[in-house]
Amino acid sequence: MTRTKIEWTDETWNVATGCEKVSPGCDVCYAETLAERFRGTAGHYFETGFDLTLRPDRLALPLSWKKPRRVFVNSMSDLFHASIPDEYIARAFAVMALTPQHTYQILTKRHSRMRSLLTGLCDCGQGCVPATHFRSAMAWAVSKANVDRIPGVPDDAEQRVYRETPWPLPNVGLGVSVENPKWAGIRIPALAATPAAFRFLSCEPLLGPLDLTPWLPPISPVPPAEAPATWAEWTWPDWMPTAVRDGIEGFWSESHGRSPQQWMAAMYESGAPAFGAEIEMGDDPHRHRRVTGRFVYCWGNIGRLVLANDPAREYAYTSFGWRTRENARGIDWVIAGGESGPRARAMHPDWARSIRDQAVAADVSFFFKQWGEWGPAPFSVRVCDPDVGWTGTDEELAAAKADSEARGATHAHTGGWCEEDGERRYWLHEIGHKPWSLERCALPDGTAAIRRWGKKAAGRELDGRTWDEMPAVRA
Structure with a gap:
């Protein structure tokens, strides 16, 4: 299981599979849905469903890939899951160090462990060092003295990993999942404090409006020439x-x-x-x-x-100094997208537009992955006086009705919300009842007409174009 249809990568590399839910972005997990279909099937790769399983036989796989490619690490799990041992994560990093021709993308919701493991700082911020010194563990994973040495590594692997490869690894990007404002405020600061060749955000599934500007600032308030x-x-x-x-x-x-x-x-x-x-x-x-x-x-x-x-x-x-500048560089890449699948939650179109605009203003690469199951449902007639009612012609009304029927059931994504376990959850309303009849009236402020098109039909265009920008990988 390597080649993938995920739009922002070329390959997946699952050194572990399985996970548990930690936030609302996990509620409709595609990986869990896929794995659980085969639970109990004797001999199947996912015989144990979505239970966490280490896959040591996959560790050496990138060593055989000669052509450079973008590699999504653990698309079916989370590399920084609490049940994955430090030394096992170090083994994966050692392989990444030995394959500089590839660009690795590591996405996590376990921001705290990522930060502590890769910086040597625990959450107290007082400089506590984990029991396992991570870079030493990377070198040991490929050492000739190690009886469990990763197979297929070159004889000088230990020297290359510990002495010759810069830190952070120049071909490894780190990202965090950011589905709503609560988790943006928790995960992004931890990411910004973790050294990486590039840092990215996956705002997918996007479940609420996000203000990313605290982490996407320009070097100066305005360009010097415009000051x-x-x-x-x-x-x-x-x-x-x-x-x-x-x-x-x-x-x-x-x-x-x-x-x-x-x-x-x-x-x-x-x-x-x-x-x-x-x-x-x-x-x-x-x-x-x-x-x-x-x-x-x-x-x-x-x-x-x-x-x-x-x-x-x-x-x-x-x-x-230079280390502060490196840590303050912020976010290099923003991915946004809606949710797919039978139980998919809808993304308000303005949430995606806002993230795009924030990234463009900060000169940060933006990638719009998909609308998902739901997408915009534009309507041709929106003429209504709230005091009078419909002000259009009969011909316009007939055309609008035909347009509506051709598109099928339509909903409005509202700005209303409720709190559930401290999370903001947005509502959907069916169209067709006053005052939101799309044939007769414009939508109230803050709402948007959307339809359940299905992932393929909804597509990847945002305001008439695709956004496929990729970050520059800095050594």
Whole structure:
């Protein structure tokens, strides 16, 4: 099971299969549906259904692939599942280190374990190191002294993995699933704090509107060439404390021969973290203490972190180096899509459009995977005065009815919601009853006409085009 129909990859590599549900994005899991069909079938690959199963016979598979390809790791599981041992994950990473011709895509909902394992930091943030030193475990997995050495690796594999391969691995991207605002706020900061050649978000199934702007900021508020010449022409964002504003304007003032244009140009020249990026940094002069906030470049290698969660102390002094810049680079790729299958939940078209617009504005690669089971249902007539009713002609009404009947049952995706276990869940309403008759009236604000087309018929076009952008892989 390698070649795949998943649009954003070439190959799947399942070193483990099986999982458990951890958030609403898992409720209609395609992998579980597939595996459970064969539970109890003697001799079948999924004889045990979707129970977690290690597949060590699959570990060496990429070593035989000579042609470069994009590889989705564990499409039928989660590589950072709690029941997968650290050393087994290290074995998979060792194979990825030995096959630099491939680009690996690792997607997880276990953000906390990913961060702790690949950074050496546990959730307390105090620098705790796991019992297994991950890179040493990678080298041991391919060592000639290891009786359980991965088969097929070259004789110099240990040297290559431990001494010659950079860290993070330059051909491995890490991503997290982000289905709604709650999990965006939990998983994305953990991803941003984990070293990777590139980082990505899978907003699929998209179950609510997302504001990704805290993690998709530009390097400077505006490009230097477009920045104003004086501070009188500049407007600060609302989240910026007065003391930080005054400090920057005092240094980059016209009286000192320094303009806002020069301030923004210096951000690029210094390799500063992105303006407004939410990151964790050292708290100068107490470097051992870590604080989290929105970064603002000041001068040289000096910055400020605006501390949204500490009203008694608006900001912290901090300095940055290459490692901070790497961690602050943020998100390189955003995938969005709706859900497919018999129990699929519908995605509001505006949610997908908003994510696309946010990614484009931040110059981040965007990939629209699919509408899924549900897609937009455009209607030709929308003429209604709420006080009068239908204002169109009989001919327009007849045409609209014929159009509606040709499309089948149509629903409205509303902006209404309810809370269930702390999660926001959106409603669907059938069309055909006042005041939402599409033949006679425009939809109320915040709603959209959608139809259950089926995945193939709904397609992948968003506003008339496909979006297949891929991230650049940085060494």
